[in-house]
Amino acid sequence: GKRAFIAGVADDNGYGWAIAKSLAAAGAEILVGTWVPALNIFESSLRRGKFDESRVLPDGSLMDITKVYPMDAVYDSPEDVPEDVSFLLHLVLEEGKYYFCCILIFSFFQVKTNKRYAGSSNWTVQELVESVKKDFGSIDILVHSLANGPEVSKPLLETSRNGYLAALSASRGSSISLTYIASERIIPGYGGGMSSAKAALESDTRVMAFEAGRKHKVRVNTISAGPLRSRAAKAIGF
Ligand code: NAD
Numbered sequence: 001g002k003r004a005f006i007a008g009v010a011d012d013n014g015y016g017w018a019i020a021k022s023l024a025a026a027g028a029e030i031l032v033g034t035w036v037p038a039l040n041i042f043e044s045s046l047r048r049g050k051f052d053e054s055r056v057l058p059d060g061s062l063m064d065i066t067k068v069y070p071m072d073a074v075y076d077s078p079e080d081v082p083e084d085v086s087f088l089l090h091l092v093l094e095e096g097k098y099y100f101c102c103i104l105i106f107s108f109f110q111v112k113t114n115k116r117y118a119g120s121s122n123w124t125v126q127e128l129v130e131s132v133k134k135d136f137g138s139i140d141i142l143v144h145s146l147a148n149g150p151e152v153s154k155p156l157l158e159t160s161r162n163g164y165l166a167a168l169s170a171s172r173g174s175s176i177s178l179t180y181i182a183s184e185r186i187i188p189g190y191g192g193g194m195s196s197a198k199a200a201l202e203s204d205t206r207v208m209a210f211e212a213g214r215k216h217k218v219r220v221n222t223i224s225a226g227p228l229r230s231r232a233a234k235a236i237g238f
Contacts, residue, residue, distance in 0.1 A: 004028045005132065005139045007071060008146025010038035011045075012054040014230035015178050016145035021055075024063040028141065031132065033071035035146070036123050043068055067135065069128055070120040073146055074169050077126040142175035151192030152235055164193035171197035177205065179222045189236050 004023045009016035009032040020030050034042050045051060046065070055062040075081050122131050132139060148170035151163030159167075171194065182190040183198035202222060209220040227238045 002028045002140040003031065003136060003138070004141035004143065005031045005033065006143040006145060007033035007073065008035070008144065010034050010042045011231055012051045014145065014232065015225055015228060016143065017054070019143050019145060019176075020065070021057065021063050023141065023143075025057045025059070030063065030065050031067050031069065031136070031139070032065055033069045033073075033128065036070045036072050036120050039068070039070045039120060069131060070123040071125070071128050072123050073125060073144075074148075074166075075124040077124050081124065144175060144177035147171040147178075147194070147197070147232055149192040149194040149197065149235075152194050153189070153191060153237070155188075155191045156193060156195065159192050164196065167193035167197045168200060171201065175218065175220055177201060177222045179205075179224045181224055183224075189238075 002023075004020070006016050006020045006023070008014070009020060011017065016032070020032060024030050046068070052062065057063055122128065147167075149163070149167040151159045152167070154163070156164075179198045179201050180190070180194075181187065182195040183202050187195070205220055205222040212218040212220050227233065229238055
């Protein structure tokens with residue numbers, strides 16, 4: 001069977017989960033990459049059987065996730081992670097729950113802001129690649145199903161430089177990724193530079209298909225998915 005790595009699964013509502021299920025149903029071994037701030041909740045929900053109903057495959061068996069890796073697609077290697085900023089940055093990006101948890105952590109333990117946040121390690125892209133290589137040798141399929149537009153609910157006109165760059169940084173990727181029609185047409189409400197991020201993703205997909213195709217015989221595609229009320233899309237009011 002094939003081994004697939006799906007980056008951007010943190011619950012059972014999004015495209016990443018659905019793609020993982022389809023690949024599992026087709027016989028693939030499933031590895032997932034979960035954003036560090038969402039890792040604990042995702043893993044404990046998995047363990048407690050919260051996703052069991054949606055793990056059911058067409059043959060009645062349950063999708064098995066061989067391993068869940070913490071990841072943050074914004075950072076290539078530990079040197080890229082700003083010592084003090086990352087923790088705060090992620091507080092701002094994530095929703096109330098994490099904010100609240102982190103305030104508790106701050107106040108109870110006075111944790112010095114640290115680049116290895118939430119007690120995980122090896123979550124930058126390069127470290128993740130090394131971990132997967134060490135654990136499994138290689139993968140056959142890579143799915144990029146993540147996005148983050150911290151200012152997605154703001155029109156592009158009002159988007160800050162930081163918000164715009166954050167959207168571009170987290171929302172591009174390769175192999176198989178998910179794009180959105182807002183890259184070519186105006187979709188009101190899809191702001192914060194996410195339309196730009198998807199246009200960049202589509203352009204990068206073409207160039208990467210050419211380059212990685214020639215160099216490594218790796219196919220690179222992106223799927224323009226229809227609107228789905230995932231956790232990410234709720235922020236836009238879809
Ligand atoms: P989702 O919330 O299920 O998935 C997005 C995931 O990205 C989340 O699990 C989040 O934790 C993760 N993430 C955010 N920043 C990250 C980072 N820096 N590092 C690692 N992970 C990070 O939402 P979704 O809508 O299923 O999104 C999946 C993909 O589909 C995205 O690329 C999205 O733009 C695309 N898409 C969605 C729709 C839609 O309507 N939902 C339409 C077209 C395309």
